[in-house]
């Protein structure tokens with residue numbers, strides 16, 4: 115979080131450096147205001163706020179090397195803070211979700227009742243014929259495993275259903291039996 119605040123301050127300083135000579139930067143800084151405010155308040159802003167700024171001002175950023183670099187650094191710091199926020203929510207929000215939905219937590223393999231929850235999400239990627247494909251409209255299913263301590267049997271919960279990440283795709287529902 116400290117890194118994110120530092121990166122925001124750095125970007126603000128670089129924008130201010132060119133403010134006199136470049137009028138467009140006045141709009142850039144006014145558009146980034148809500149983003150900066152959230153960061154200085156100690157929050158992790160939603161991803162779309164970065165995307166909106168980038169889409170609108172990409173050409174402007176590219177005109178100044180240090181401005182582009184400072185914006186990229188802010189995005190990197192954001193990604194790190196966002197990931198940490200998700201990891202933290204696995205420990206709190208996710209555990210609560212599992213406790214609420216899964217009352218009888220008995221392992222179907224060994225009968226034990228001791229389960230482990232890792233402090234991160236995992237991704238199941240759509241099969242791509244053996245090639246490793248990043249992006250390109252491939253489906254990614256985010257899951258959190260709950261692992262039986264004695265035997266290792268793992269139950270996978272959808273990270274979306276637990277409210278940790280937003281789903282970007284809709285799948286058809288199986289008709290009722």
Ligand SMILES: [Zn+2]
Pocket residue numbers: 221222223224225226262263264265266267
């Ligand atoms: Zn077990």
